[in-house]
Amino acid sequence: MAGGGQIWFNGRFVPAAQAVVPVTAHALHYGSSVFEGIRAYATGRGPAVFCLPQHVRRLYDSCRIFRIDLPYSPAQITAAIVDAVRTNGHASCYIRPLVFRGPGTFGLDPRKASVEVAIITFPWGRYLGQDAVEQGVDVMVSSWRRAAPGTAAPMGKIGGQYVTSQFIAMEAADHGFVEGIALDAQGFISEGSGENVFVVKDGVAHTPPLSGAILPGVTRSVVLTLLSDVGVPVREEPLLREFLHVADEVFFTGTAAEVTPVRSVDRIPVGAGRRGPITANIQEQFFGITEGRLPDRHGWLTSAGAGAEAAAPVRGGAQSAAERTG
Numbered sequence: 001m002a003g004g005g006q007i008w009f010n011g012r013f014v015p016a017a018q019a020v021v022p023v024t025a026h027a028l029h030y031g032s033s034v035f036e037g038i039r040a041y042a043t044g045r046g047p048a049v050f051c052l053p054q055h056v057r058r059l060y061d062s063c064r065i066f067r068i069d070l071p072y073s074p075a076q077i078t079a080a081i082v083d084a085v086r087t088n089g090h091a092s093c094y095i096r097p098l099v100f101r102g103p104g105t106f107g108l109d110p111r112k113a114s115v116e117v118a119i120i121t122f123p124w125g126r127y128l129g130q131d132a133v134e135q136g137v138d139v140m141v142s143s144w145r146r147a148a149p150g151t152a153a154p155m156g157k158i159g160g161q162y163v164t165s166q167f168i169a170m171e172a173a174d175h176g177f178v179e180g181i182a183l184d185a186q187g188f189i190s191e192g193s194g195e196n197v198f199v200v201k202d203g204v205a206h207t208p209p210l211s212g213a214i215l216p217g218v219t220r221s222v223v224l225t226l227l228s229d230v231g232v233p234v235r236e237e238p239l240l241r242e243f244l245h246v247a248d249e250v251f252f253t254g255t256a257a258e259v260t261p262v263r264s265v266d267r268i269p270v271g272a273g274r275r276g277p278i279t280a281n282i283q284e285q286f287f288g289i290t291e292g293r294l295p296d297r298h299g300w301l302t303s304a305g306a307g308a309e310a311a312a313p314v315r316g317g318a319q320s321a322a323e324r325t326g
């Protein structure tokens with residue numbers, strides 16, 4: 001079951017069945033929560049958490065936006081995440097840190113309600129389907145728009161804001177698509193229900209800017225770095241919807257979706273209708289590093305193996321560059 005095992009709940013581990021909340025919890029009524037989604041990958045040296053400091057940083061940013069005072073330091077949350085992976089004995093897993101308002105008020109100012117923190121871990125395979133990473137996914141442009149500036153706070157990963165994502169996901173499923181891409185309030189491409197989007201045309205990678213109501217994706221940043229590593233120019237700029245139809249390649253990035261090619265949009269094939277070379281190159285880099293086949297040259301992995309120091313960085317890949325070159 002997703003979220004079984006031991007859950008870190010307000011400072012200690014409890015069996016999942018005991019990590020429960022009262023129905024008076026503010027977050028249940030009004031979406032007053034913030035959360036993260038993180039993956040730990042199986043490497044030759046045990047499980048390693050991907051981009052842990054970046055995710056912890058965004059969790060605190062989300063709390064700041066939502067005026068939540070977290071009763072733990074970033075170092076404590078970081079250690080608790082590593083502990084949760086280790087305690088549950090996962091080789092690889094998805095990690096869901098969740099900060100939510102518990103009981104205390106039914107009023108709309110949430111600050112009279114308690115602040116509760118949970119860290120849930122569970123094994124999770126390919127989010128968009130087993131074949132998606134190679135074959136690509138069929139998507140639609142959603143009829144749902146991302147929130148207009150000043151109507152929500154997309155830079156925060158805030159629970160209540162995920163109602164829009166749920167509308168996008170349900171609409172896509174009901175129409176037989178794997179995912180939907182939402183436009184922003186101005187009609188420019190924004191993002192998927194749980195993924196950022198990249199569009200490749202004529203050897204240049206384009207992706208919507210933060211002002212396009214996107215979540216500042218950790219994987220998006222990773223992929224921007226990898227694109228620069230492999231010498232692909234990038235432009236962060238507003239993108240017209242039809243760019244999806246004239247693109248050579250489109251791909252999603254996200255912790256859950258990892259790097260997944262899009263093979264059609266609104267039933268129109270993207271490029272040749274299969275994964276393109278830049279997508280494949282970025283996947284090779286991404287999975288090479290996360291699976292420990294390539295050196296962790298940017299220091300993105302934090303060991304969560306049995307003997308690991310809490311939050312110790314993994315040095316190099318399964319085989320370091322020095323080892324491989326001799």
Ligand SMILES: Cc1ncc(COP(=O)(O)O)c(C=O)c1O
Nearest residue numbers: 194195196215217218219254255
């Ligand atoms: C709405 C939304 N956009 C983009 C992303 C991708 O972000 P990340 O790469 O940090 O997982 C996510 C997933 O967290 C998301 O929920």
